Amino acid sequence: MLGGVVLCLGLLLLVFALVLRQRAGLPWGRVAAMDVGAGRPLERPLVAMRYRLAGKPDYLIERGGAVIPVEVKPGRRAPRPYDSDLMQLAAYCLLVEETTGRAPPWGFLRYADATFRLAYTPAVRRRLVALLDEMQALLDADDVSRSHDDPRRCAGCGFRTLCDDALAD
Ligand code: SF4
DSSP, X not given: OHHHHHHHHHHHXXXXXXXXXXXXXXXXXXXXXXXXXXXXXXXXXXXXXXXXXXXXXXXXXXXXXXXXXXXXXXXXXOSSOOHHHHHHHHHHHHHHHHHHSSOOSEEEEEOSSOEEEEEOOHHHHHHHHHHHHHHHHHXXXXXXXXXXXXXXHHHTOTTTTTOTTOSOO
């Protein structure tokens, strides 16, 4: 009798966990670390010194011996993923590769109602490294020009009063 109750309770908990995972849009696999909620926190950021890169993905999932980063943007809805989000995810793939010694086959990007998969191919890696080099050159430069023509963006910018390039007063 007691065994049956424990079994039912176990099944209920399993179903509950599956529903929660489906709502979060997480792919199947063991959650090795998460940077949201209270369980299994990723205590330190992943660091890749030679790329001068550090970051914490929302989740790290273990599947088939690979560690797969998952980035969750619950407020975002779009039919296709934003390029900037894909590059952020690619950066997490690079961090996993550098810290575990094994490149993940892909990463997952979760929006409010869709999950996208980014294949971490050599082409994606090359594009990311080129982007990191470009960003680093801009960070090292003494003077950088404005990269947009959007007055609203300048109006909301905290550097507006100091910036010679601002489009809004
Ligand atoms: S105020 Fe300057 S730094 Fe800020 S968004 Fe505009 S151009 Fe960029």
